[in-house]
Amino acid sequence: MPERPHAITGQPRRVGGLRAPDAAWDEGPAARRAARGRRVARDLVELSRLQRGDERAQSVPVDLANLLRAICADYPELLLEGPQPLPFNTDSRRLARALSALLDNACLHGAPPITVRYDAAEIVVEDCGPGLAPALLQRATEPFVTGDRTRGRGVGLGLAIAARQAAVLGAELRLSNAPCGGTIAQLRFDAAATASAVGA
Secondary structure (H helix, E strand, C coil): CCCCCEEECCCCCCCCCCCCCCHHHHCCHHHHHHHHHHHHHHHHHHHHHHHHCCCCCCCEEEEHHHHHHHHHCCCCCEEEECCCCCEEEECHHHHHHHHHHHHHHHHHHCCCCCEEEECCCEEEEECCCCCCCHHHHCCCCCCCCCCCHHHCCCCCCHHHHHHHHHHHCCCEEEEEECCCCCEEEEEECCHHHHHHHHHC
16 A cells, blocks of 8 residues: 655755755856856766666665655655555666656756655656647657756756666656646656566
């Protein structure tokens, strides 16, 4: 039986150093531009490694419920729904990177409330924003593809990285629009990984 939905609140925690604090954000426009440039540079290096195709996952048994709570603690006011505990085999660093990219995208381009639902087969991130234009929906995981630039600071790398990190994990990123508005991002896990988790 899935646990009752609950909000992730309180002070953010960091997961594996994946999301460095942006101390420069309070130091003025020049510092913000420099910090943004550093983030973009790091993302480009990461995307380049992933596109070469020689990245490999290092999967170990984890409690997926605990891992997701830790990741989602970086994002106040999220709703998290799913069973606990949930044994699973995955590379927690790569999963955290992919999910953080999806949550960043939902925060930048969507609208609250943002809900994360999970089970052994998938993780779903859904926001209540305007959703993706049909033309954008088909190309959203391509590098540098963006929608309405007035709605956020993104440069079109987050979903590209999320999709490629998911592929390294043996998962698939699927994007769609919710019937009543908002974007749905699904990380669908490979059936073999799911079988391993159930048997763990």
